[in-house]
Structures are given as C-alpha cells and as structure tokens.
Amino acid sequence: MAFIPYGHQVIGDDDLQIVRAVLKSDYLTQGPYVRKFEEAVAKYCGVKYAVAVSSGTAALHLAYLALGVNKGDEAITSPITFLATSNAALYVGAKPVFADIGFSFPNISVCEIKKKISKRTKVILPVHFSGHPCAMDEIHVIAKTNKCFVVEDACHALGSKYYHNGQWVTIGSCRHSDMCVFSFHPVKTITSGEGGMITTNNKKLYGRLLKLRCHGMEKNKSTEKKGPWYYEMKTLGYNYRMSDMQAALGFNQLKKISRFIAQRRLILAGYNEAFSDQENISVLPELEGCFNAAHLCVLLIDFKNIGQSRKDFMLDLRSRGVGTQVHYIPVYRQPYYKKLFNLDPNDFPRSEMYYSRCVSIPLFPTLNQKEIKKVITSIKDMVS
Numbered sequence: 001m002a003f004i005p006y007g008h009q010v011i012g013d014d015d016l017q018i019v020r021a022v023l024k025s026d027y028l029t030q031g032p033y034v035r036k037f038e039e040a041v042a043k044y045c046g047v048k049y050a051v052a053v054s055s056g057t058a059a060l061h062l063a064y065l066a067l068g069v070n071k072g073d074e075a076i077t078s079p080i081t082f083l084a085t086s087n088a089a090l091y092v093g094a095k096p097v098f099a100d101i102g103f104s105f106p107n108i109s110v111c112e113i114k115k116k117i118s119k120r121t122k123v124i125l126p127v128h129f130s131g132h133p134c135a136m137d138e139i140h141v142i143a144k145t146n147k148c149f150v151v152e153d154a155c156h157a158l159g160s161k162y163y164h165n166g167q168w169v170t171i172g173s174c175r176h177s178d179m180c181v182f183s184f185h186p187v188k189t190i191t192s193g194e195g196g197m198i199t200t201n202n203k204k205l206y207g208r209l210l211k212l213r214c215h216g217m218e219k220n221k222s223t224e225k226k227g228p229w230y231y232e233m234k235t236l237g238y239n240y241r242m243s244d245m246q247a248a249l250g251f252n253q254l255k256k257i258s259r260f261i262a263q264r265r266l267i268l269a270g271y272n273e274a275f276s277d278q279e280n281i282s283v284l285p286e287l288e289g290c291f292n293a294a295h296l297c298v299l300l301i302d303f304k305n306i307g308q309s310r311k312d313f314m315l316d317l318r319s320r321g322v323g324t325q326v327h328y329i330p331v332y333r334q335p336y337y338k339k340l341f342n343l344d345p346n347d348f349p350r351s352e353m354y355y356s357r358c359v360s361i362p363l364f365p366t367l368n369q370k371e372i373k374k375v376i377t378s379i380k381d382m383v384s
Contacts, residue, residue, distance in 0.1 A: 004371050005323040007187030008364045015252050022248045031244040037251040045172030047199040049206040053213050056155040056183025058240040059196035060088035063151045063179045066208040069094045073122035078108040079330040079351050081127040085153050086331050100348045107134045123149040128157035131295040137164050140176035155183035159261045159293035172199045192250030195242050213240040263365040264294035271297050274376045280305045297363040306383045320378045325360045
C-alpha cells in the first residue's frame with residue numbers, strides 16, 4: 001500500500017477539463033473566472049462581497065490593510081494557528097497579542113480575549129481551528145463594546161457553521177465580523193492550487209480590498225473619461241491577484257464541496273468510534289451548536305503514559321506508511337517571536353498542554369476503507 005499523507009487534494013477529470021479550457025482561452029489571468037469564483041463563494045457563504053487573492057496569507061495582509069491597522073495597533077489572536085495569522089499583523093507594523101485557547105477546544109478563549117483587550121486593540125482575529133467555529137457571537141460583543149474590528153481566520157473552515165438565535169450561521173457570512181478570510185491550499189476543503197478569498201458585507205472595505213490587491217490602482221467610469229488606457233494609483237497596493245486558472249479550479253471544486261465535507265465528516269466519525277475505547281487517545285470533539293467542515297483530525301495523545309515521544313511516534317508511523325503532522329507549534333515558541341516579544345510559554349498553559357499532545361492524522365475525501373483501517377490499526381498497535 002502506498003504512503004498515506006495527512007492531507008491531499010482531490011482533483012477530478014472535470015477539474016482538469018475546466019483548467020484546460022482556460023489554458024486554451026484568451027485569459028490566463030484577469031479574466032472571467034475570477035469574478036465567477038468570487039460570486040460563487042459569496043453566494044455559498046451568504047455574504048454580499050468576495051475578493052479573490054493569491055493566498056490565504058495575502059487575504060490576511062489585505063484585511064489588516066483595509067481596516068487601517070497600523071504601527072501602534074494591537075491584533076489579538078490565538079497562538080494555535082499558522083504563522084500567517086500573526087505575521088500579517090507584523091507586515092503592517094502592528095503588534096500581535098496572543099490569547100490562550102479554551103478548555104474544551106483549541107480555539108481562542110473568550111475570557112482570555114477580555115484579559116488581553118487594551119486601548120490599542122484594533123482588531124480581533126479568531127481562528128476557526130481545524131474547521132471548528134469559534135464563539136463568534138461573544139467575540140462580536142467584545143469587539144463592539146471595545147470599538148474594534150473582527151476578522152475571522154477561516155482558512156480551515158469553508159463550509160463550517162454555528163447555531164445562533166435559532167438558525168445556522170455560515171462561516172464567511174460575516175454575521176459577527178467585519179471580514180472573513182479563506183485559504184484554498186491543496187490540503188484545504190477545496191483547492192485552487194494556491195489562493196485565498198476575503199468576504200465582507202461592507203461596501204467600503206470591499207472597494208479598498210479591490211484596489212489593494214492590484215497595486216492600489218483604480219480604473220472606473222471616472223478614469224475612463226480621460227482615456228481607455230488611463231488608471232490612477234490612489235494608495236500603495238500589492239500584486240495579490242488570483243489567476244483565471246486558479247479561479248476556474250476553485251470555482252469547479254466549490255460545486256463539490258458538500259460531498260467533500262460529508263466524506264471528511266464520515267471519516268472523522270469513524271476515527272472517533274475507533275479510538276473511543278483508548279485510554280491514552282482522544283479525538284478533538286465537535287462542540288454543541290457547531291458544524292465542523294472537518295479540515296483536520298487531531299488526536300490528543302498522552303505520550304508519557306504510552307512511553308514514547310511524539311517524535312518517535314510520528315517516525316514510527318511514517319515507517320509504517322502513515323503520514324502525520326502537528327497543528328501547530330504555538331507561535332510564541334518561534335525564534336523570531338521569542339526575540340521580538342520574549343513571551344513566556346507558562347503564560348499559555350492550555351496552549352502548552354494542547355501542543356504537548358496533538359498529532360494530526362490522515363483526513364481527506366478519497367481515503368478508502370483499507371487506508372483508514374491501516375491508520376487505525378497502526379496507531380492502536382503502537383499505544384496498546
């Protein structure tokens with residue numbers, strides 16, 4: 001049996017066909033599929049506007065810029081996230097402030113956010129870790145009370161939703177936030193190769209995002225009066241555009257998202273059942289009132305009790321043909337952040353506890369029963 005990675009894209013003949021058609025068309029970039037993809041994502045999320053960009057990191061960067069986050073401002077986020085969430089704050093000169101995770105799930109704690117709020121807080125960035133929604137209604141109240149913005153880092157969470165006031169709220173609808181960002185990296189729910197998206201219901205933010213992703217340029221009815229070639233740069237922007245090839249792939253993948261999520265959740269349920277009798281292993285739960293799109297399956301393992309280090313555990317699994325990953329090393333542990341902020345890991349006891357036990361195991365829609373069985377039996381052999 002071939003090696004089983006922890007995550008993998010699912011590319012069908014229909015995906016190849018649509019990308020091939022773009023390659024034969026007149027537009028490889030700045031063509032019709034970018035707009036089609038944006039409209040499709042906006043409709044799926046139930047939001048007014050969507051802006052496609054080159055990556056999830058670009059989406060985070062532009063979100064900070066569009067809100068005017070600047071030097072002297074603070075951005076509160078979780079330390080259990082990919083580097084991009086806090087790095088993007090540094091790009092604009094702001095200070096990332098880490099709030100510890102909760103007891104029940106490794107999402108940012110509402111109580112910890114309240115402790116870290118200050119007069120300098122400009123934005124809160126909850127991370128929907130592994131696809132599991134944060135307590136957005138409560139975070140929204142905190143932000144409103146303290147007159148700051150909310151940007152959801154939903155790079156794991158396209159297709160996730162949470163129950164609020166008698167109805168399901170889709171992540172990306174921006175019901176309780178100013179903006180929401182997505183990633184379409186190959187291991188995510190759908191892929192465009194590389195790519196990202198920002199959603200918002202705010203027309204002004206939408207206009208800023210469009211300019212910022214394309215060098216700060218503006219070309220509209222007003223500029224066209226001066227000539228068909230004419231454009232104006234109104235602000236400093238970036239080349240964060242998505243190509244039509246990427247957009248076409250993402251557009252077609254979105255048509256299959258319900259099937260992808262259903263299969264991911266089915267596999268995750270199987271893992272839950274398989275490891276339910278294991279004393280030293282637990283699977284991250286799905287909390288009440290939440291629907292998790294199941295980006296990751298994270299096991300929490302008591303390595304001390306099983307008498308094996310995580311490193312040896314992962315290497316042993318690799319030798320058996322099973323890939324794993326760690327999501328994530330807490331950001332404050334990174335050498336760059338240590339040098340910059342000198343944060344004490346002891347100030348984040350729940351993040352430290354989580355990090356000491358977490359391992360992500362294979363989860364993607366095309367995992368077959370034979371492969372799933374191999375993952376389960378290999379792990380059980382090692383911990384029993």
